[in-house]
Amino acid sequence: MKENLIYKAEYKIHTYEIDFRGRARPHSLLNYLQDAAAAQALALGFSVETLFRFGLTWVLSRYHIQIERYPRLGEKITVLTWPSGRSEFFALRDYEILDASGQKILAATSSWMVINLERKQPVPINSLYQERIIFPRRALEDNFEPLPLLPAAEREIEFPVEINHLDMNRHVNNVVYIEWALEAVPPEILWREQPVEIEINYRAEAVYGHQVISRLYRVPKEEHEFWHQIIHHQNGRELARLRTRWLALND
Numbered sequence: 363m364k365e366n367l368i369y370k371a372e373y374k375i376h377t378y379e380i381d382f383r384g385r386a387r388p389h390s391l392l393n394y395l396q397d398a399a400a401a402q403a404l405a406l407g408f409s410v411e412t413l414f415r416f417g418l419t420w421v422l423s424r425y426h427i428q429i430e431r432y433p434r435l436g437e438k439i440t441v442l443t444w445p446s447g448r449s450e451f452f453a454l455r456d457y458e459i460l461d462a463s464g465q466k467i468l469a470a471t472s473s474w475m476v477i478n479l480e481r482k483q484p485v486p487i488n489s490l491y492q493e494r495i496i497f498p499r500r501a502l503e504d505n506f507e508p509l510p511l512l513p514a515a516e517r518e519i520e521f522p523v524e525i526n527h528l529d530m531n532r533h534v535n536n537v538v539y540i541e542w543a544l545e546a547v548p549p550e551i552l553w554r555e556q557p558v559e560i561e562i563n564y565r566a567e568a569v570y571g572h573q574v575i576s577r578l579y580r581v582p583k584e585e586h587e588f589w590h591q592i593i594h595h596q597n598g599r600e601l602a603r604l605r606t607r608w609l610a611l612n613d
Contacts, residue, residue, distance in 0.1 A: 365497070367444045367445065367495060367496070367497040368442050368443070368444045368497060369398060369401065369402035369405070369442070369443050369444060370440060370441070370442055371394075371397065371398040371401060371440070371441045371443075372438060372439070372440050372441075373394050373438070373439050373440075373441065374436065374437070374438050374439075375390070375433050375434065375435050375436060375437045375438075375439070376435075377435060380434075380435050383432075384434050384435050385432035385433065385434050385435075385556075386432050386433050386434075386437075388429070388432075388540065388541075388544065388556075388557055388560070389537045389540060389541050391427075391429070391432070391459065391468060392427070392536075392537045392540065393537060394439070394441050394459070395441060395443065395457045395459075395470060396536070396537065397441075398441040398442075398443045398457070399443050399455055399457070402443055402444075403420075406445075406495060408490055410530050410531075411530075413476065413490075414479075414530075417478060417479050417480055418476050418477065418478060418479060418485060418490075419476070419477055419479055419530075419531050420474050420475070420476060420477075421474065421475045421476070421477045421531075421564070422472060422473075422474055422536045422564055423452065423472075423473045423474060423475050423506075423563070423564055424472060424473040424504075424506045424561075424562070424563055424564070425470065425471075425472045425473075425536070425540075425560070425561070425562045425564075426470060426471050426472070426502055426504045426506075426559075426560070426561045426562075427468065427469075427470040427502075427559065427560045427561075428468065428469050428470070428502060428558065428559050429467070429468050429556075429557065429558050429559070429560075430466065430467045430468065430558075431461070431467040431611065432467075432556060432611060433459075433461060433467065437461065437462065438461075438462050439459050439460065439461055439462070439467070440459070440460045441457065441458075441459050442457065442458045442459075442460065443455060443456065443457045443458075444456060444497045444499070445495055445496050445497065446471065446496065446497060446498060446499060446500055446501075447496060447498055447500075448487045448488075448496060449487070450486055450487065450488070451475055451484045451485075451486060451487060452473045452474065452475060452487065453473070453474045453475075453476075453487050453490075454471065454472065454473055454474075454500075455471070455472050455474060456469075456470065456471045456472070456499070456500055456501035456502065457469070457470040457471070457472070457501055458470075458501050469501040469502045470501060470502060471500060471501055471502040471503075471504050473506055476490055506563075508563070509561060509562075509563050509589075509603045509604065509605050510589050510603075510605065511589075511591070511603065512577055512578075512579040512589050512590075512591050513579065514579060515577040515578060515579060515591075516578055516579055516580050517546050517548065517577070517578045518546070518575050518576065518577050518578075519542075519545060519546045519575070519576045520573060520574070520575050520576075520595060521542050521545075521573070521574050521575075521576065522572075522573055522574075523568050523569060523570055523571060523572040523573070523574065524570070525570055527570075528569070528570060532569065532570070533567040533568065533569055534567065534568040534569070536562075536564060539562065539564065539592050539601065539602045539604075540560060540562060540604070542574065542576040542592055543562075543576055543578075543590040543592060543602070543604045543606065544557060544606070545576060546576040546577065546578040546590065547578060547588060547606070547608070548580075551608055554610055555586070555608040555609055555610045555611075556608065556609070556610075556611050557606045557607065557608050558607055558608065558609045558611070559605075559606065559607040560604065560605075560606050561604060561605045561606075562602055562603070562604045563602065563603045563604075564601075564602050565600050565601060565602055565603060566594070566599055566600065566601045566602075567601070568592075568594065568601050572594060572595070572596070573594075573595035573596065574592055574593065574594060574595055574601060575592070575593050575594075575595050576590065576591075576592055577590065577591040577592075577593065578590055586607055586608045586609060587605070587606070587607050587608075588605070588606050588607075588608070589603075589604070589605055590602075590603070590604035590605070590606065591603055591604070592604075
């Protein structure tokens with residue numbers, strides 16, 4: 363049955379995964395999603411390690427996350443993930459996080475490409491896996507329209523690319539770009555609110571030794587919405603574009 367394609371993994375929120383509120387950090391939740399996705403890819407036979415043998419790798423193109431509630435220290439959560447669709451060059455993967463009562467607290471969808479490591483070009487998805495391992499249900503409906511470009515920057519923060527930012531491709535891990543973007547949000551927002559929606563378009567890679575700039579624009583008349591851009595400091599190349607929405611969450 364197609365429902366068998368929904369992979370389930372259980373996690374407990376640890377002390378090193380929480381913020382000053384005692385809730386899981388955004389990047390902690392995203393790491394859970396990444397971990398579950400990697401485990402299912404391994405089980406299905408198209409993990410990063412497997413693709414490396416053929417000179418290929420996965421590259422994340424788009425991410426859209428909606429967060430209803432941030433779990434607290436000690437809570438147990440369940441991550442669900444499944445391959446939800448594909449086109450010629452893009453594979454979709456969706457996610458949900460449930461709390462111990464079965465309540466959905468996060469929904470996300472993502473779009474991936476397979477890249478030839480030598481040529482740095484995308485490879486058709488149907489050469490990797492067949493339609494039979496797709497469960498066509500979306501946790502979050504999104505056709506991934508282009509994200510807005512910043513008309514100006516209210517704040518800019520510079521970051522170095524550190525060795526611990528790198529993934530198995532030796533590029534900056536996808537979660538790090540989101541951390542850089544969130545860090546540019548004004549302190550008065552960071553202290554009282556949390557991101558409840560994150561959209562990101564990955565556009566180019568960063569590697570060890572680069573310097574990046576996280577740029578932020580506050581959307582007029584939308585107090586809780588920000589547009590973000592991560593750029594390469596030396597050449598100005600756009601690395602990622604984001605949109606976030608923030609609210610004060612109480613539970």
